[in-house]
Amino acid sequence: MPSPPSSKSSKRTPNGQWSRGVSGNPAGRPVGSRNKSTLFLEELLRSQQEALIEKAVDLALHKDDTRALTLCIERLLPALKERRIELQLPPVRNHQQATEALTTILTGIGEGQITPGEGAILAGIVEKQQRALETQRAEEMRQELEQQNGRMSAELQELLVGSIDGRSNPSDPPPNV
Numbered sequence: 001m002p003s004p005p006s007s008k009s010s011k012r013t014p015n016g017q018w019s020r021g022v023s024g025n026p027a028g029r030p031v032g033s034r035n036k037s038t039l040f041l042e043e044l045l046r047s048q049q050e051a052l053i054e055k056a057v058d059l060a061l062h063k064d065d066t067r068a069l070t071l072c073i074e075r076l077l078p079a080l081k082e083r084r085i086e087l088q089l090p091p092v093r094n095h096q097q098a099t100e101a102l103t104t105i106l107t108g109i110g111e112g113q114i115t116p117g118e119g120a121i122l123a124g125i126v127e128k129q130q131r132a133l134e135t136q137r138a139e140e141m142r143q144e145l146e147q148q149n150g151r152m153s154a155e156l157q158e159l160l161v162g163s164i165d166g167r168s169n170p171s172d173p174p175p176n177v
């Protein structure tokens with residue numbers, strides 16, 4: 001019986017599995033490569049595509065076997081996950097434009113140009129744009145406040161130095177003693 005690998009020489013856990021983020025193949029599977037059995041089955045279906053559709057239609061029409069038709073059609077014509085949305089939204093550079101964009105989205109849903117799910121996705125994008133604008137504005141305000149703070153500190157320092165020197169106005173020259 002082989003001894004378990006030592007924890008120093010292997011990146012496996014005590015139960016023999018690879019540690020999270022580590023595998024026996026550091027390069028990993030090549031990008032875009034596909035499972036051989038999946039490719040084989042796809043080719044098999046593709047080569048018999050016409051016959052399968054004809055048989056499925058025949059079963060569905062003459063023997064009321066709708067399940068056979070559903071299975072074949074789902075394999076040959078998978079459901080679309082997303083589609084391109086043709087809805088003109090105004091640019092979002094302030095809160096008013098964000099409100100206009102959301103109004104356009106709601107109108108598009110109401111008129112059937114886009115689905116409610118697509119509208120929710122677009123509204124989320126507009127919301128993220130609005131948050132980015134708010135973050136940018138907050139950063140600008142923070143920098144402006146830091147500059148004001150620096151100017152006020154300098155003015156206060158001048159006033160303090162002037163009062164220590166006995167000047168009533170810091171711009172007055174120091175007294176000759």
